[in-house]
Amino acid sequence: MAPVDPHSFTDSTHPPTTHISLTLYLDFSSSTIHASALFTLQNPHSGPFFLDTRSLSIHSIIDPQTKTPLPFSLSVNDPIKGSLLSVTLSNHASFLVTFTTSPSSSALQWLQPPQTFKKAQPFVYTQCQAIHARSVFPCQDTPAVRIRYSARLNIPEELSAVMAAKHVARRSPVDGDALFLPCGDNNSNSKFSWCARGRVVEEFVMEQPVPPYLFAFAVGELDNREVGPRTRVYAEAVPHVLDSAGREFAGSEDMIREGERLFGPYEWERFDLLVLPPSFPYGGMENPRMVFLTPTVIKGDATGAQVVAHELAHSWTGNLITNKTNEHFWLNEGFTTYAERRIVEAVQGEKRATLNIGIGWRGLNEEMERFKDNMEFTKLKTNQEGIDPDDVYSEVPYEKGFQFLWRIERQVGRPAFDEFLKKYIATFKFKSIDTETFIDFLKANIPGIENQIDLVLWTEGTGIPSDAYEPDSSAYKLIISLANESINGRMPREDEVADWHGQEWELYLDNLPKSFEVSQIQALDSRYKLSESKDYEVKVSFLKRAISCGCKAYYSEVEKTLKGVGRMKYLRPLYTALVKGGAKEDDKVFAKRIFSEARESYHPIAQGVVEAIFAKHL
Numbered sequence: 218m219a220p221v222d223p224h225s226f227t228d229s230t231h232p233p234t235t236h237i238s239l240t241l242y243l244d245f246s247s248s249t250i251h252a253s254a255l256f257t258l259q260n261p262h263s264g265p266f267f268l269d270t271r272s273l274s275i276h277s278i279i280d281p282q283t284k285t286p287l288p289f290s291l292s293v294n295d296p297i298k299g300s301l302l303s304v305t306l307s308n309h310a311s312f313l314v315t316f317t318t319s320p321s322s323s324a325l326q327w328l329q330p331p332q333t334f335k336k337a338q339p340f341v342y343t344q345c346q347a348i349h350a351r352s353v354f355p356c357q358d359t360p361a362v363r364i365r366y367s368a369r370l371n372i373p374e375e376l377s378a379v380m381a382a383k384h385v386a387r388r389s390p391v392d393g394d395a396l397f398l399p400c401g402d403n404n405s406n407s408k409f410s411w412c413a414r415g416r417v418v419e420e421f422v423m424e425q426p427v428p429p430y431l432f433a434f435a436v437g438e439l440d441n442r443e444v445g446p447r448t449r450v451y452a453e454a455v456p457h458v459l460d461s462a463g464r465e466f467a468g469s470e471d472m473i474r475e476g477e478r479l480f481g482p483y484e485w486e487r488f489d490l491l492v493l494p495p496s497f498p499y500g501g502m503e504n505p506r507m508v509f510l511t512p513t514v515i516k517g518d519a520t521g522a523q524v525v526a527h528e529l530a531h532s533w534t535g536n537l538i539t540n541k542t543n544e545h546f547w548l549n550e551g552f553t554t555y556a557e558r559r560i561v562e563a564v565q566g567e568k569r570a571t572l573n574i575g576i577g578w579r580g581l582n583e584e585m586e587r588f589k590d591n592m593e594f595t596k597l598k599t600n601q602e603g604i605d606p607d608d609v610y611s612e613v614p615y616e617k618g619f620q621f622l623w624r625i626e627r628q629v630g631r632p633a634f635d636e637f638l639k640k641y642i643a644t645f646k647f648k649s650i651d652t653e654t655f656i657d658f659l660k661a662n663i664p665g666i667e668n669q670i671d672l673v674l675w676t677e678g679t680g681i682p683s684d685a686y687e688p689d690s691s692a693y694k695l696i697i698s699l700a701n702e703s704i705n706g707r708m709p710r711e712d713e714v715a716d717w718h719g720q721e722w723e724l725y726l727d728n729l730p731k732s733f734e735v736s737q738i739q740a741l742d743s744r745y746k747l748s749e750s751k752d753y754e755v756k757v758s759f760l761k762r763a764i765s766c767g768c769k770a771y772y773s774e775v776e777k778t779l780k781g782v783g784r785m786k787y788l789r790p791l792y793t794a795l796v797k798g799g800a801k802e803d804d805k806v807f808a809k810r811i812f813s814e815a816r817e818s819y820h821p822i823a824q825g826v827v828e829a830i831f832a833k834h835l
Contacts, residue, residue, distance in 0.1 A: 237257070255313045262310070269359075270355045289305065341436050370434065491508065498783055535550070544651075557573075695713075731765070735768045780818070796835055
């Protein structure tokens with residue numbers, strides 16, 4: 218066996234999958250999907266062929282031409298990689314797998330009506346990054362293998378589906394859709410009926426090759442608003458959510474055009490946005506054609522569009538050019554953070570982009586503290602053998618990756634670096650690459666760069682290199698100065714914060730001295746009502762500070778926040794502050810109680826993150 222990825226059973230000697238035709242029957246009553254997947258390989262193959270699975274029940278594998286069974290086996294479960302599905306082929310270039318997902322699928326969150334905005338219909342959505350696609354369908358679940366796919370989703374007729382793919386049709390189901398799935402009420406062994414009344418089929422096709430982690434769909438009672446020629450906002454059919462999202466993301470077309478100016482043509486045709494229920498574990502997920510977003514990015518002042526700028530930037534850096542494995546994740550996120558800030562600078566101004574860099578700088582320094590006992594994960598190019606990528610997810614690939622690219626830009630000048638980026642994207646589009654490939658391309662196109670910047674130190678060294686750069690602007694310096702002055706009890710005056718938005722407050726709160734006291738926290742909140750902020754970046758920064766100084770007056774707001782949202786950016790700092798070394802025993806008990814009561818409202822990925830925090834600190 219010659220693995221291509223420490224997180225996958227995919228064998229480098231086996232042909233890659235080029236296309237998967239999926240047929241999915243969504244059974245909300247059991248929180249499972251009954252499904253088939255028709256695989257097409259690049260070349261015919263004889264002998265064992267390996268696929269990744271997690272918590273899937275494999276019913277059959279057959280030759281689609283002769284309908285004869287093919288031998289297969291499923292290995293014991295690996296806690297990180299799942300189970301190896303090995304099918305024995307004999308000069309086969311295609312085969313058909315029938316299977317059922319588990320209610321505990323790590324990629325799927327099935328929401329009951331009370332867990333949704335409208336509280337009328339159930340909802341389900343996927344989150345496949347980094348290695349969770351294998352819990353939805355068998356696949357070579359590595360970004361090294363890019364696939365095209367088609368999908369037919371059989372769902373209740375009162376619901377609708379969206380997908381990170383081109384919508385083809387919504388129609389009644391027919392027998393031919395089922396691809397050897399049980400169909401018809403006369404099948405006594407069937408747990409479901411493909412052609413049952415009250416069901417519809419939503420059909421999609423993804424014509425460009427994408428890594429499996431970008432496979433995504435959502436099903437619920439959805440509506441939409443058009444906000445631009447290439448963009449619709451989708452959400453549950455709740456007017457205030459859709460209307461607020463429409464206003465927040467009204468500038469999407471301007472950002473797309475700016476991205477095209479900077480990085481080349483937008484290759485995905487549509488840039489639609491789906492606002493998910495509050496349990497979504499990320500700020501956004503860059504699924505091509507259909508970006509998934511947390512409702513917490515709807516802030517009412519258009520600053521939430523910066524998350525959209527990040528996901529848009531992935532359309533070039535991440536979706537178009539992809540890290541070959543998660544050990545090179547910075548190639549996705551460092552580039553995208555750089556590209557996001559260039560878009561924000563062009564659309565919202567240099568001041569906004571600089572504050573963004575400042576918040577990132579603070580976050581990067583905090584990650585150095587987080588990984589002080591395992592500095593491997595402060596590198597850009599990491600060794601993740603035996604490591605679950607969800608356990609080491611951090612801002613390092615984002616912010617250290619950004620700093621690396623920003624360092625190159627300062628060395629060669631922005632015009633030259635812009636030309637380099639366009640050539641880089643045009644050269645490697647629809648490919649998956651590693652750090653070595655990027656470095657070789659960099660040295661070939663900017664001769665002598667290795668003599669001006671220590672490329673090995675930046676990509677393979679630990680910590681923050683000495684030639685990294687804290688932003689230098691008057692707005693940034695003023696906020697840092699005001700935070701430092703609080704050590705003397707000085708609170709910012711109302712005239713000094715009159716034009717502050719969430720970013721300014723977040724930067725201020727995150728830079729307050731550790732000696733900040735309970736009385737100061739309460740005085741600050743009494744004047745500026747930060748604990749009541751509708752901007753969760755501000756609220757969580759404030760609550761984290763309140764926990765650190767033991768201000769119990771705000772613990773009811775901490776509980777409300779931890780039970781109200783599932784975004785890991787908020788769960789991680791609040792739970793960590795409650796249970797980390799030195800925390801009081803009653804804080805730990807408080808954290809455990811909240812998690813036990815809120816756990817089922819979190820996505821499985823977020824559940825695992827909180828459990829890992831408890832395992833480390835309790």
